[in-house]
Amino acid sequence: MSTLTTSTTGSTAPTPDAGPSRENATRNAWLIVMNREIVVRALNKTFLVGLLVSIVLIAALAGFFAWQDSRTESFDVAVPAGDTTAAAAVGSAVAVAEEQDAGVRIGTVEVADDDAARAALADGDADAWLHEGDDGWVLAARGEPDGALTQLLAAGVEKEVLERNAAAAGTSVTELSAGSGLTTERLDGSAIDSGTLFFASFALALLFFLGAIGSGQMIAGSVVEEKQSRLVEIMATAVPLRHLLVGKILGSSVIALGQNVIFAGVGLVALSFTPMAGMLPALSTSLVWFVLFFAVGFLGLAALFAVSGALASRTEDLQHTTTPMMMAVMGTYFLTFSASGTFETVLSYVPITNVVSMPVRVLSGEAVWWEPLVSLLVLAAFTWVALLVCERAYRGALMQTGGRLSWRQALRAEA
Amino acid sequence: MTTSTHGADLDVRDLTRVFGDHRAVDGVTFTAPSGLLTGFVGGNGAGKTTTMRMIMGVLAITGGEVRFGGDPVTALDRRSFGYMPEERGLYPKQPVLDQLVYLARLRGIPQRAARTEVLGHLERLGLADRSKDHVEKLSLGNQQRVQIIAALMGSPRALILDEPFSGLDPAAVDGMVDLLREHTARGVPVLFSSHQLDLVERLCERLVILKAGRVVAAGEPARLQETGRVRHRLVVSRDAGWVRGVPGVHAVDVDGPVALVELADAASGQRLLAAAVERDVVHEFTPLRPTLAEIYREVTA
Known part of the structure; x- marks a missing residue:
């Protein structure tokens, strides 16, 4: 079938002599199609269950972060009786832990000698044993000492030993370290740290992925359903095919966008219960950009998915015909949540990946005000x-x- | 919307469709007259479906044209045609009523009117209590009824039905034919394809036989039967082998006292009968009009 040259008359616009009622119906056909797409999808049990499960997952994930953060671990550290340096080191670690709100509580257990210390570790009376060895300090435990504890105690030991050595040299740590402090300052005034940025880019990439795959497959499936059942032949004689396509694209876009707005809303509400609540204003701005980019970008994706459906002749062919689209969406997902630096800047202008990358750059404060606008124009084109x-x-x-x-x-x- | 009581003929003129280097439909010409049922028969791959899809505009026409009421058919005309494609289906997971109303609205019928009309049709076909069921839960016969409703909604000005009776039991066929007759009574031309020749013979006022993309016979079934080769049956009391020797008589089959013959002309018949009366007792001498199936076999052979 490679030499087809004439055009179908079923898809042309009605002739000017159309009666008023039928002509109006043609103009509104896309609206009727869109309504059906939305209603059928919104009442679909599989879709609703999927939506519910996703919402629960998002809430659970946020809950887990909040719990992880509020958890307090307590340790008992054995120190040799009479060792003032060790006791002071633990004391300074406790002070740092409190200052950082690190969720670590440290207690001290005095032990008479090495054997008592080993016994205390073996009995579980102490979680770790801090003592001075032949060549510096040693933190011993039954297994590997806890990382957070080790970090706190290392700082404590260093501080105390420095002070002891400084005193021996006839000076003080304050004098020695005068003027050596380094503080960091962000000129853009953004309060977003790299961890939050990674989390946000991961979340946006996931939102994009869920929306694009779910609604993309929906539109492809609904197109092939009509093609396979020849319903499209009946509809093609009633309305121009363009209306059918536009109605389908808009219908599935409304669903995809609505789903993303729900997910983002649930995510934001859940976040407000975590220590990241301070990031909410910045995150919200970024999310608004994301929704805008997604709305524009998904229209194009939906059209591509619709053609993937039309290329199939039966539902069984869908897996094959939608493969390129699935690869593109998955590629976008993996690229955008792992990208950084110049690569991310490039992605923030390339259509489809910019749906995720540009809002992330807006969040990091890296993008100048006009950048998202230009990128959005590229996407619209x-x-x-x-x-x-x-x-x-x-x-x-x-x-x-x-x-x-x-x-x-x-x-x-x-x- | 006004229901026109005068109908328009559907004319197919020299319609041609080429797929690659295969002429699936090759210069097909016929008329489906207003107010009549026209049967469209032919073997698999004869071009029936391709012709019907071109009439409906879902397949591009390579050559020729379709005229409706004397003028070239327009997209607007086609919007008012009822169409039932082959290998058809519906949305399996949508309730019967909802999707029929949806299809009606796409054809420009307002929501309320569409609902009333669909419910009326469902009532007539005994499906009123199934209107909220998903289509996939209906039997195949009932799905077929729903599909015919989709074609009949909104007082169509022509009906193009591809195999509308396949899979229906005789009672269902009769019910559907009654429904179609109501539309022909409004002056609507109805063109339907079928493999069931006995059905076509019984129902149709017009017949079009297609073979390899060409029309091999078209017209009223009775006229076609007259123009077909008429045979005669002669029954005598003894062996009838002698008929082979009568000039102008071609013996198709002789089985003891029964002979099946074809006559070159009326005079040969008189000669045969005279010879028979002379030799034997004549029990029977009857002309045999060919059935549609025989005509079909003859023209498509």
């Missing part, structure tokens, strides 16, 4: 071209009944 090309491929592929098609066949065939 991409979507526009995708819509034009897909409209043609969709019309070309829908009426072909002889098995699976390629993009090239769909674009060349006109009916």
